[in-house]
Amino acid sequence: MTLAEALKSIRFDKLRLKSKDAIGVDLGSTSIKIVHLKGTAGRWKLHRCAHLPLTNAGPDVAAPERRAQAVGLLKEYVRKQKGALAKNAVVSVSGNSVIVRFVKFPKMSREDLSKMIVIEAEPYIPFSIPEVNLDFQILGDVVEDAQKKMETILVAAKKEIINARVEIVQQAGLDPVMIDVDAFALQNAFEASFGTTTPETVLLVHIGAFVTTMVIVENGVPKVVRDVFIAGNAVTKALQRNFQCDGKQAESMKVRAQILVTPEDRERAMADANKESLQMSTVILPVMKDLLAEIQRSLDFYLSQGSDRQVARVLLSGGASRLGNLMGYLAQELRLPVEAFDPFQRIDGAQSIAPELRPLFAVAVGLALRREGDAG
Numbered sequence: 001m002t003l004a005e006a007l008k009s010i011r012f013d014k015l016r017l018k019s020k021d022a023i024g025v026d027l028g029s030t031s032i033k034i035v036h037l038k039g040t041a042g043r044w045k046l047h048r049c050a051h052l053p054l055t056n057a058g059p060d061v062a063a064p065e066r067r068a069q070a071v072g073l074l075k076e077y078v079r080k081q082k083g084a085l086a087k088n089a090v091v092s093v094s095g096n097s098v099i100v101r102f103v104k105f106p107k108m109s110r111e112d113l114s115k116m117i118v119i120e121a122e123p124y125i126p127f128s129i130p131e132v133n134l135d136f137q138i139l140g141d142v143v144e145d146a147q148k149k150m151e152t153i154l155v156a157a158k159k160e161i162i163n164a165r166v167e168i169v170q171q172a173g174l175d176p177v178m179i180d181v182d183a184f185a186l187q188n189a190f191e192a193s194f195g196t197t198t199p200e201t202v203l204l205v206h207i208g209a210f211v212t213t214m215v216i217v218e219n220g221v222p223k224v225v226r227d228v229f230i231a232g233n234a235v236t237k238a239l240q241r242n243f244q245c246d247g248k249q250a251e252s253m254k255v256r257a258q259i260l261v262t263p264e265d266r267e268r269a270m271a272d273a274n275k276e277s278l279q280m281s282t283v284i285l286p287v288m289k290d291l292l293a294e295i296q297r298s299l300d301f302y303l304s305q306g307s308d309r310q311v312a313r314v315l316l317s318g319g320a321s322r323l324g325n326l327m328g329y330l331a332q333e334l335r336l337p338v339e340a341f342d343p344f345q346r347i348d349g350a351q352s353i354a355p356e357l358r359p360l361f362a363v364a365v366g367l368a369l370r371r372e373g374d375a376g
């Protein structure tokens with residue numbers, strides 16, 4: 001089972017897909033990622049792909065300023081495509097305006113739960129119900145306290161954030177047709193790359209600028225879904241503070257920084273008298289330790305649910321997953337294989353995209369995979 005059918009009410013009922021073609025638009029806080037696929041499941045072909053960085057995207061830039069930049073960039077991109085781009089756009093939300101909860105509801109039909117969801121969901125949602133769009137997916141039956149129940153994924157997203165996303169794409173001349181959640185888009189991208197029946201349980205970690213999204217996928221079911229606010233910006237800020245420099249300088253430092261993991265790494269830097277390299281690593285390590293602790297929490301939570309549970313691999317994506325030697329660091333600390341996630345693995349026509357840029361598009365690919373049929 002996948003979550004391809006989830007989020008029906010978070011998607012707009014009144015904005016149904018008019019054609020089957022849709023583009024995935026990942027509206028990040030520092031850059032927009034666009035993916036347009038043609039074809040059908042198992043035979044996807046890349047039609048368009050773009051990475052549009054916001055010109056002024058430092059950690060302190062306010063949301064309205066980011067939105068204005070995003071509209072401008074997107075509008076210009078759409079204009080340049082001269083009609084070759086689908087008008088339908090699938091966008092996503094993440095962060096603290098989105099709540100994903102695993103809840104065991106009393107056994108009932110899907111229809112009945114649909115009718116009662118507003119009441120049933122209330123205890124699990126830290127927002128007032130009129131403020132959010134709600135959706136759910138029933139995963140399967142369970143018995144708890146001798147009662148028949150059903151394991152359900154409950155999703156609530158604040159209307160405010162949904163409307164903000166919708167306005168950006170509309171102002172750019174596109175039609176928003178579906179709203180997804182970054183975590184579920186990631187899962188979809190993973191399944192398109194590795195198949196839905198992969199027996200391995202994986203942890204997907206998508207590290208952006210503000211947010212890191214984590215999903216543990218077991219047999220096509222998301223078992224843990226979490227967003228944490230330790231990502232690229234936290235590294236930039238730490239560098240800014242320690243080197244007393246501005247955001248732009250810190251960003252360029254970050255691109256050449258390496259996490260020095262082993263004693264050999266450090267000895268090499270010392271032998272090269274590379275003081276800056278040593279210092280950058282010293283500054284970045286505590287931030288990555290915090291991120292590591294959050295990743296470990298997700299793993300521990302999953303592993304604590306059953307003695308037979310195992311996570312085979314960690315797949316990293318998002319812009320900040322490019323941080324020098326992050327993979328080596330996490331692999332050593334987690335004692336698990338850690339690899340870059342290439343969402344274009346099984347998509348034709350993506351050969352020209354450089355390997356190091358591919359993980360950046362993980363969410364956008366997941367969004368581009370959504371089709372009319374998905375929404376039921």
Ligand SMILES: Nc1ncnc2c1ncn2[C@@H]1O[C@H](COP(=O)(O)OP(=O)(O)OP(=O)(O)O)[C@@H](O)[C@H]1O
Binds near residue numbers: 209212318319321323
């Ligand atoms: N080569 C690199 N080395 C280290 N960090 C990098 C590199 N390239 C990009 N980054 C960082 O990746 C982050 C941007 O990644 P991404 O585009 O995935 O974020 P976003 O989607 O805009 O953010 P969010 O989803 O959190 O709003 C920035 O913090 C940027 O500094």
Ligand SMILES: [Mg+2]
Binds near residue numbers: 026027028029209
């Ligand atoms: Mg992002």
